[in-house]
Amino acid sequence: MQPITILGVGRTDYAPKPGVSIPEMVHVATQAALADAELTMQDVDARVTASVDLWDGLTASNIAITEVVGAVMQPEARVAGDGLLAACHGAMSILAGAYNVVLVVAHCKGSMGDSAAISNWTFDPIYQQPLGLDDAAAAALQASAFSLPPPLERPPADGAAAVILARASETDLSGFRRPERSLALNQIVNRLNPQLIGMGWALDEHYLGDRDLTDAPALRDAARRAFSMAKLNDPKRELAWAEISEHFDYQRVLWARALGLADFSNLNLSGGLARGVPPFVAGLDRLIEIVLRLREKPGTALAHGCWGPCGQGQAVVIADSAIVRSCDSAIVR
């Protein structure tokens, strides 16, 4: 695949923010990403947002953030799920040639409501929801399959994260309507921004009793797609580090194994999700972590996001600190 440059990243802090509105939270993350990319909102062609209505207590939850993500008279699509999935979709639309610069934003206020009561509405209403299952109970079931005690829940957190993706090939910049934007992007690509070189996502089965909870076939599938796209044959040796979404402690080993990264030492050097990262923001936040590290140290890294009961939805992104030479469009790796 054509690589995609990750031009900028931004995020809020993650903590309960009872008095802060979702638009303001999203605005802070979006402005931080634009500043990081040295772009303005006018440079953004399209947006992909990630949020879940019932967590926001709002029908069509992207309505509230239309203005702060710059979607007035502009394209926007909302992915109902984790922000890393939104990043995958944003990258797809760039690969399709639809847009050159895409803003990806995820938000959630985990402290807004009762997360157990809300997540009960994810389970099918006929066989599972009536039992009173929620995400924490499902995680406890999964932990017990490893003979582990019920996992501790992370502290609830509110926040937003934003990532700006752009077409990497310079030749495509000539087509920009505004010459100053072409200039701005050229300057940015000279700054050695990491590139998105692989991605994959997949869904597992829904009924918990159908699944082997000690395995994560959807994650294995998502990883297989991402690795093959990034042309990684031996991820454990070729990856410099990985940031995974362990929403519960036991998931660290499970996800690492499914990714082929069992006993991988450079896993979650950031500290992972233990400090509390909002759901649906977590995966995009993992991507921000590897981007920030790739700017400092060359290498190839992996970001992982998951959502739904026992990680039913899975997404994997591979990023690389490829060096883009300004003199031509060749990508030197």
Added chain:
Amino acid sequence: MRNTAIIGAGQTKHVKARDDASQAELVRQAATRALADAGITLRDVDAVVLANMELFEGRALPEMWVGEGAGGYLKPTLKIATGGTSGTSACIAGYHQCASGLFDIVLVVGWEKHSEGATQTGMALVDPLWDRSVASGAVGNFALSISQYAAERGVTPTQAAKVAVKARRNAAKNPYAHLQMPDLTVEQVLNSRMLADPVHLLDMCPQSDGACAIVYAAQGVAEKLCARPAWVRAAVTRHDQPYIGDLDRRLVTMRTLRDAARAAYQRVGITEPLKQFDVAEIYEPVSYAELAWYEALGFCAEGDAGKLIDDGVTEMSGELPVNPSGGVLSTNPVGASGVIRVAEAALQVMERAGAHQIPDVRLALATGYGVYAWSDVIILSADK
């Protein structure tokens, strides 16, 4: 951008309540029909895109449960939700996924089961700081914008009623359409219960249970699977300020639809839409909206929409048939409604529309509408 075409479509019979099928089963019925129409099996599908307005059924991440009905297990599956435009936005998302070169075949399924939610459920969770204090509901909000549009453009209740009658007459030729009122008259529309001036009950769309699916294939695959694929020539999205009072001239100007159409027409080289399009499937939740869209889409000059319906230009036999399927006015499972527009436009190009087929369709228009002001425009063609 890799050339991409729709090679199959399928939908359920849309009704008031599908008590015989769960949401997952409803989705599976549409998906199965689309796959059969495309002459493929689920194994051939590389990725799945879903569309649904989750709070109408009170769900969080409904794709977790319902995604299996679209064959989402161990496939790249995601759900797009943007209010009323969810269906068309999902169609655009699926198009991008196929055009990206990463997937050769993409399945898009939209669904809604209004019967499973309490009335106005989805509407209950509007902005609590502002909108919840002043309850107007969808009909009231439409009516405000319509009263202004009608006053400014001189559109009459009779002309709007003619749109409502046209939709239901067309729907009678479509076995999947929800409302079946072949003999509806303008008088009956005008005498139906007043919901909010000037909108009568029969001016409004119904609430339906239903699902609709389309299959995309990339160039090289599409021609092998389909004798006459419906190639995507343009797909444009425009959103707008969300508060209902921000743009007090929504129906009058409808700047998102105007701008999305302008951009899409430019890409395809359309200068005279009324002449160049062979059919249009546009998202009209209320009769008056169709008239406003005629103007925004450039089918006529501002103020001439009423004349277009009076002269029968948009009838099945007219110069540009609009909504031969019966439109949203006859069938409205919200998350599916946008997919239905695109599917029906594609069926026309593929020449598989059945009794409501328009002869010799080479260029078709589909639109999506939501959040009282957001628009999607998609152009399909028999030519790449």
Added chain:
Amino acid sequence: MTELLKISHTMTLAWRYGASWYFAEFIRALRDEQRLLGLRCPICRRVYLPPRPVCGNCHAELREWVEVKDSGTVRAFTIVHTPIIDPTTGQPRPTPYGMALIQLDGADTTLNHYLAENDPAKLQIGMRVQAVWRAERKGTLNDIAHFASISPIAERDAQAASSQASSSKLQSPISNLHSPISNPQSLFITAGVNLSFNYAAGKAASRFLIALRDEKKIFGARCPSCQRVLVPARSFCPRCFVDTSDWVEVGPNGTLGAFAATDNLAFALIRLDGADTALVHRVNVTNADELRIGLRVAPVFAETRRGHILDLAYFQPA
């Protein structure tokens, strides 16, 4: 024909919605001073109501508060005849009632609000209206009961009176309040819903639940492709995407595969005898320490059964 079941759920959820500095200030001025505030865009100079952090047209941050009058001009109106549940009361609002998009004097957006008048013959676009405030203000738009039409003469008199009044009473200056995002002083409001949903079980799940209800039997359905007996029975195999074929009675006893003891109940995955997948259900043990993988369990059915997954009340050690 099979009896078709529906499964009901009631959603009782509440959220704390953050107001942020802009709504906090708007609400304060509305409640404490009976004043309406808008935010002016530094680029296009539009005055926005409701307040918001950014002008969507210019991508500019909004900081400048502007007082907007409680009088304005009707830009659009309707008479609503269809009853709608008023979210503030939970009751249907009596019909007919007038609604309008009102451009308040000093604002560049319109406000959708109620009208005192509900006779369309007495309404027209361009007419002047004035807010009728409730005696007690709570800091919501509902503090304005509705807008009533005003004649030009009455308006002129009212303006004269209000300019006298405002000169005689000292008002607090409009504060240019822009608190940092972490400001703990910021306001939030709590709002909830109580909504009912009725989900169609579909033919296969209805048949499964009816067998629980009428025969106390547990059925699985076989996938003709992967040959798994799926429990509970369903219409299609999620892995193979094919219709299930024959139905197989399974259990009633089974083996615990995983369990999760929460505060008052325990969930478990139970592989019923003859099944290839596990049933997710509840287990009841006197002592949570009894729970272990491999434990043999037996079902206990509810006394009154209604065609529901909890007709099978729980499992207990066999």
